[in-house]
Amino acid sequence: MSTYAAVDLGASSGRVLVGHLAAGRLETVEASRFANVPVRVPAGPSAADGATQGGAAGTLHWDVLRLWRGVLEGLRVAGHEHGPVRSVGVDTWAVDHGLLDADGALLGNPVHYRDERTAGVPERVFERMPAAEHYALTGVQVQPFNTIFQLGAAAGTAQLAAARRMLLVPDLLGYWLSGVEVTELTNASTTGLLDAATGGWSERALAALRDATGADVGALLAPVVAPGRVLGPLRPDLAAELGLGGAELVAVGSHDTASAVAAVPMDPSRAAYISSGTWSLVGVELDAPVLTEASRAANFTNELGVDGTVRYLRNVAGLWLLSESMRAWAAQGRPHHLAELLEAAEHAPSLACVVDVDDPAFTPPGDMPSRIAAAARRTGQRPPPDEATTVRAILDSLALGYRRAIRQASALSGRTVDVVHVVGGGSRNTLLCRLTADATGLPVVAGPVEGTAMGNLLVQAWATGALPGGLPAIREVVVASSDLTRWEPTGSKAAWDAAERILWP
Numbered sequence: 001m002s003t004y005a006a007v008d009l010g011a012s013s014g015r016v017l018v019g020h021l022a023a024g025r026l027e028t029v030e031a032s033r034f035a036n037v038p039v040r041v042p043a044g045p046s047a048a049d050g051a052t053q054g055g056a057a058g059t060l061h062w063d064v065l066r067l068w069r070g071v072l073e074g075l076r077v078a079g080h081e082h083g084p085v086r087s088v089g090v091d092t093w094a095v096d097h098g099l100l101d102a103d104g105a106l107l108g109n110p111v112h113y114r115d116e117r118t119a120g121v122p123e124r125v126f127e128r129m130p131a132a133e134h135y136a137l138t139g140v141q142v143q144p145f146n147t148i149f150q151l152g153a154a155a156g157t158a159q160l161a162a163a164r165r166m167l168l169v170p171d172l173l174g175y176w177l178s179g180v181e182v183t184e185l186t187n188a189s190t191t192g193l194l195d196a197a198t199g200g201w202s203e204r205a206l207a208a209l210r211d212a213t214g215a216d217v218g219a220l221l222a223p224v225v226a227p228g229r230v231l232g233p234l235r236p237d238l239a240a241e242l243g244l245g246g247a248e249l250v251a252v253g254s255h256d257t258a259s260a261v262a263a264v265p266m267d268p269s270r271a272a273y274i275s276s277g278t279w280s281l282v283g284v285e286l287d288a289p290v291l292t293e294a295s296r297a298a299n300f301t302n303e304l305g306v307d308g309t310v311r312y313l314r315n316v317a318g319l320w321l322l323s324e325s326m327r328a329w330a331a332q333g334r335p336h337h338l339a340e341l342l343e344a345a346e347h348a349p350s351l352a353c354v355v356d357v358d359d360p361a362f363t364p365p366g367d368m369p370s371r372i373a374a375a376a377r378r379t380g381q382r383p384p385p386d387e388a389t390t391v392r393a394i395l396d397s398l399a400l401g402y403r404r405a406i407r408q409a410s411a412l413s414g415r416t417v418d419v420v421h422v423v424g425g426g427s428r429n430t431l432l433c434r435l436t437a438d439a440t441g442l443p444v445v446a447g448p449v450e451g452t453a454m455g456n457l458l459v460q461a462w463a464t465g466a467l468p469g470g471l472p473a474i475r476e477v478v479v480a481s482s483d484l485t486r487w488e489p490t491g492s493k494a495a496w497d498a499a500e501r502i503l504w505p
């Protein structure tokens with residue numbers, strides 16, 4: 001039996017899981033779980049050249065030191081109670097980063113991707129490098145929080161001027177664990193600074209950023225490494241403290257979606273996937289990027305994956321709309337249990353109200369039910385009158401967004417899709433899975449719930465030689481280790497067609 005530890009950080013919580021691989025099956029145990037609570041810091045004074053350290057409300061940061069403490073506590077449990085552990089892998093969300101000074105010290109907590117500091121930066125960069133050229137080079141979906149635009153927003157700040165190294169969040173944690181400074185490929189491919197064809201940093205994109213904003217960051221970038229590579233031993237003092245003597249750090253799919261997609265139990269030649277959580281990542285797995293103008297216009301991204309693959313996908317706002325609605329109701333003195341809301345939504349009218357879940361109005365934190373009501377009015381619909389119908393509107397709208405994204409992914413890539421796989425937390429939402437089958441007209445296979453952690457752990461097994469065979473072998477273990485559920489479509493295609501015409505005539 002081989003044992004591995006996965007550090008898996010999401011937008012609202014972090015975990016350390018232990019995986020035991022034996023006889024072709026992976027058993028997982030959660031060693032610890034801890035909250036991930038962002039914090040807003042009051043705005044600082046303007047820099048001499050007009051750059052600012054946040055807007056009037058301040059800057060939204062990740063509390064990375066709190067996360068680091070949670071990681072250490074979880075790894076200590078893994079090492080002392082579940083060891084001996086052979087290796088450790090780290091995955092998190094994408095695009096956000098920390099800056100290190102010449103001594104290797106962190107210069108400040110990473111800024112949260114939902115902070116608004118990048119307003120106007122994409123437009124400035126695209127004046128120097130047209131958006132079509134940038135896409136043809138990087139293949140990256142334009143999001144205002146892409147790393148290239150975050151770095152542009154930091155131009156002129158004392159922090160960026162003092163920086164010697166930029167590390168994306170999972171690589172920052174890996175650096176603290178091992179002392180190794182690298183940028184893992186799957187996360188690097190989300191930055192807007194990586195050449196999608198070569199897998200190396202793009203001098204053209206770096207020049208456009210420098211010319212547009214003054215941010216000259218090429219020297220800050222660490223070497224790019226592919227997932228499935230052993231990076232080296234953990235720091236000796238840390239390994240001894242945590243009970244992880246002999247453990248090594250492995251470059252896994254450090255973008256959590258890359259790890260999740262590696263664990264999708266699919267035949268990639270015929271399937272689409274949805275990695276369903278705070279965000280929903282909807283797409284297909286390819287051998288090469290799709291860099292056409294039509295693909296750019298549809299806002300699809302080409303993120304590099306495990307074992308030489310391309311995750312061709314589009315971000316669809318996921319269960320964030322539901323979690324923010326629940327938070328808003330609780331703040332108004334009307335807290336609810338999720339299970340009760342989903343049961344009530346099951347009996348609410350179908351497709352009574354739908355919204356475009358990709359509307360930028362839904363991206364920031366805030367009063368989500370009011371925003372949904374406003375979006376309904378803008379399209380001539382009656383807003384949901386209560387909590388149950390609001391939840392039903394969210395889930396119907398998500399399924400409709402999935403329908404559209406899968407159809408577009410198939411058309412743009414030339415890939416026929418005859419089944420949809422859902423992994424992650426959303427795979428437990430039976431109503432959402434059933435609605436997705438109805439909306440797409442395709443069978444939906446749900447599971448595994450722990451897709452991200454399984455992908456992380458099994459890439460470690462591959463890297464350390466316990467699981468030869470790459471991605472196909474990883475997926476064989478996932479199938480053997482998971483309880484999968486299948487839904488067949490039963491809904492009315494005409495009803496979903498009509499709902500889609502409300503949003504996209």
